[in-house]
Amino acid sequence: MNDPPAASASSSPPPSGRDLVACPGCDTLYARRSVRRGESAWCPTCGERLYGRPALTPEHLMGLVIAALITFLIASAWPIVEIRLQGIRNATTLSGAALALWQEGRRIVAALVFLTTQVIPLCDLLLVLAALVGARQGRGQGAAPAWAAVALRLLLHLRPWGMIEVFTLGIAVGLVKLSTMAHIVPGVALWAFGALTVLLAAILSFDLRSLWDAPLPAGTDAVPPPPSAPP
Secondary structure, three states, rough: OOOOOOOEEEEOOOOOHHHEEEEEOOOOEEEEOOOOOOOOOEOOOOOOOEOOOOOOOOOHHHHHHHHHHHHHHHHHHHEEEEEOOOHHHHHHHHHHHHHHHHHHOHHHHHHHHHHHHHHHHHHHHHHEEEEEEEEHHHHHOOOOHHHHHHHHHHHHHHHHHHHHHHHHHHHHHHHHHHOOEEEEEHHHHHHHHHHHHHHHHHHHHHOOOHHHHHOOOOOOOOOOOOOOOOO
């Protein structure tokens, strides 16, 4: 016997649109059902993912965001690497590297480096923190404050421009090539960027839209699992 679907088609929509979900693939309307933490509901018609419940709780995510903010400050304040060549030592921070590019006349590149590796990642983490605080207030007051929704919308627009992962990979490739010409000493910021990449991957796996889902009544977690995702 097949497992029952995690969402059921609704021929007569319930009064509240909050209880409905539209399939992004075929636009079929379904009545939202509760799912276990870490599971997702799938459209039985076209196989698209409808919604899910993150494995992480908002409290876990807040801890990750605070840890990422601390790691980001360390990565920005300490030198990335120290290069030693013929008795000469040179070390710089990420902001110092962007400033050097600016002074060399490469202002567009400097602005892109500074925005995508400093400004946007910091704004991303602060907006996630604001959305979590707003959702926490909403659970106590019945509705999240308006500024929390604004923070979430800004976050969805800014997130594609964060380039910490690309920057970390670029540093790794560059250091491998430079190691044949000079002595490379990894700085504190380099290890911090590696840790920040892992933390950001965990943060990005959380579906922030689930923060606005209505709280489930007690006992509704014990439901049959949703069907497996189609191949």
